Amino acid sequence: MAACPACRQRNDAAARYCQHCGSGLAPAHCRQCGQRLMATAKFCGECGSGLR
Numbered sequence: 001m002a003a004c005p006a007c008r009q010r011n012d013a014a015a016r017y018c019q020h021c022g023s024g025l026a027p028a029h030c031r032q033c034g035q036r037l038m039a040t041a042k043f044c045g046e047c048g049s050g051l052r
Contacts, residue, residue, distance in 0.1 A: 005039035 001010045006023035016026055028037045028051075035046035042051055 002013050002015065002025060003010055004018040004021060004023055004025060007018060007021040009018060009020040011018055011020070011025060017024055023039060025039070028039060028041070029035065030037055030044040030047060030049055030051065032049035033044060033047040035044055037044060037051065043049065044051065
């Protein structure tokens with residue numbers, strides 16, 4: 001079971017989207033530098049690029 005970073009509800013480990021809130025569960029990547037990001041990030045921790 002994997003917890004959704006947005007709503008903290010449990011989901012199947014293979015799920016790509018939260019069955020409770022619809023948020024993506026797959027790790028996101030910065031469009032500017034490719035750094036792996038937390039799902040709730042608003043800015044890249046590597047290059048500072050805005051994500052939303």
